Amino acid sequence: MGRNTRKRRMPLATKVTAGAAALALGGGGLVWANFYASAHEDGGHNRTKSRGAQVATINCPDVGQKLTKVPRQARRGVAKELALLDRQITDAYTRLAETRQAQAGDAGYVDNAILGPLKSKRTATLDRIGININRAGGTAPRDLGRFARCQGVPVEQPDGDDGAGQDQDNGQDQGGGGQDNGQEQGNGGQAGNGPVADDFIAIEDVQPNSRNLPNGLAANGDGGSTGSFTTECGTNENALRNSDNVIVAPGVSNGAQHQHDYVGNQANTAFASDEDLANGETTCRNQGDRSTYFWPVLRIQDGTQDIDQGQPGGGQDGNVGKIVAPTDVELKFVGNRTSDVVAMPRALRIITGDAKAFTNGLNNANTAWSCTGFEDRQVTDKYPICPEGSSVVRTSAFQSCWDGQNTDSANHRTHVDFVEADGTCSNGFQAIPQLQVRLVYDDIPAPRIENGQVVNPFAVDSFPEQLHKPITDHNDFINFFDEDLMNEMVDCINSGQDCQ
Structure with missing residues (x-):
């Protein structure tokens, strides 16, 4: 059985006050x-x-x-x-x-x-x-x-000794003292549950190539299967959104307690069966791709509200502000550095990142925030403040090793895994095409930090208690490529071609 987490020495750092118990990991x-x-x-x-x-x-x-x-x-x-x-x-x-x-x-x-x-x-x-x-x-x-x-x-931000260490230090300096700053402000945010000034960092202050989470390792490289397959599925022009999660909470309305953007399959609800999804319409240019791709929405907390301000998943769950759709969505599948890839099974479910990473710790965190023109600078636990002419970027690299048997697992983690540092799959797992998702947002104005407080912040939708922290970003995928198109993808990647 493959691992669902990777050991790291960076838990949530805690500050113990009188009478308070130490923060338990997990x-x-x-x-x-x-x-x-x-x-x-x-x-x-x-x-x-x-x-x-x-x-x-x-x-x-x-x-x-x-x-x-x-x-x-x-x-x-x-x-x-x-x-x-x-x-x-x-x-x-x-x-x-x-x-x-x-x-x-x-x-x-x-x-x-x-x-x-x-x-x-x-x-x-x-x-x-x-x-x-x-x-x-x-x-x-x-x-x-x-x-x-x-x-x-009581709790502090995750310690910056691993992953985005440089970013963490810069953010605390900028915010006037990290936790103390957050205490003075309360929980921040338009709904009183985040984000705060310390959740932001100017992208120019991020060191290039400083992000070091193992979950960020790309599967492909100069050897093995070097091709790629790009599918074009739009930017959610249909504004298809709901606060369900058919992977984690099937049959539960508002199971995510935050809104998702969907591209690809249009039959997405908590109550959709595999057959419903297989027969659903798709926004993908190639109709052989009926897969579903979804991620939590971004909102600008500028005092305005969206249509869900009084609804579950929206204002009722602390998610407030104007929803901003991505202006560009890139969905690319790549190969493995050491071997060929095999076809994904129909209805394979993969979640990358952790919607509860602020409280669970970083074992499953897989966040990458950046700005156009600065994408060699990525942060895991800060939202980027982009300079004029630059846009916010979110990227996700999915697990690309599969146990060869299961399309899902009880905790939605153990049937897939990330590659090892050398690019191989461990524990008898097989290499599958790695999905890489890049989202660009041209319509997000840069927040400002004034007197230790953030003005007009943007934030990812989250469970209320996660305080809209950037580390909670995540991405979801369910494979419904038809067999012929999946085989075409595999052949393309294994032969070193770039196809779409």
């Missing part, structure tokens, strides 16, 4: 709110600070990533319960945001009024997940209940 949801404390340690020096608005979080284990063995017939039922866990975190976030005064006046309020009830709800949901698995002939983990408890903790 958490599924950090919920930020005002949490009253009169003193804390800062930078190794004891200092007393009177603050009525100190940032705090709730850290809940991401149960979905821990369930690697779920019988097929139980997966839809388990997915619905996992979506309910996400909703429970969101509800806790909302309650935290609405009870700041009560928290300031009662040191036990968060534990008694928020964490306690949340644990009870999660316990019941986890019990149902276990029942679903056992009834389908599987064996549920005996200790599922240990994932019920959530912790209230």
Whole structure:
């Protein structure tokens, strides 16, 4: 079985205040709110600070990533319960945001009024997940209940010792002190849940070739299968968007709690079957490509609202501002540095990046933000501020090693993997064409940092508790190339041609 994560020494860095537990890695949801404390340690020096608005979080284990063995017939039922866990975190976030005064006046309020009830709800949901698995002939983990408890903790941005290290330092200097800056501002953003000034960096301040996440490794190179296949599917001119996710939360309306842009297949809803998708219309120029490509939308938080301001996935889930569609979408499949590639199976599902990377840590993060004219400078945990005449760019490189058997897996990770550093696939996996997605946005004005605050920021849609952090960017793909076109793609890549 292939790995679904890569070990790194860069967890979320934490700042421990009096009475707060250390941040547990692998958490599924950090919920930020005002949490009253009169003193804390800062930078190794004891200092007393009177603050009525100190940032705090709730850290809940991401149960979905821990369930690697779920019988097929139980997966839809388990997915619905996992979506309910996400909703429970969101509800806790909302309650935290609405009870700041009560928290300031009662040191036990968060534990008694928020964490306690949340644990009870999660316990019941986890019990149902276990029942679903056992009834389908599987064996549920005996200790599922240990994932019920959530912790209230303060948190900082991920440490910059790996990945975008240079970018992290620059961003903190620019923002006036990283976490302290965020505390003074609250959670920032038009809806009060991000982004903040420290989430942005001028692209000129990013060192070239500094991004070093292994997930960013391209599969192809000078050897092996050197060709490419480009498919043209438009820029979502149809404005097809919803807050579903048919991969992670099939059968659950608003399962993503944020809006996605779709190109390619037009039958995308949470309730679409494989047959629905196979028979759906497509925006792709080559009608043999009925694959679905989707990613969270970008919004400009300039005080305006979009049509979903009061709707699930939009304003109800903290996603506010004007949606901006990409002006250019490039979908390219490339080969492997050491071998030929094999055809992808019909209905293969791949997710790259992690919508909960701000709370889960960087194991599955795969973000690349840049600007046109500066694409040798990429950041993982900052939004770029592009100079005049330059446009925001988002790029994603998908996993390109497949286990040879499964089109999906229980946690949507373990059936595919990234190549090793030398370009090979490990654990008996087979090389498949690697999808690379490049999105360009000409219509995003550069945000400004004024007095430590960001003016007119843009941000990716996210789960509310993820605070619209750039590290949570992600991209999704379901393969519905017809057999002839898929074989044409494979032949093209293996023979070193560039086709479309």
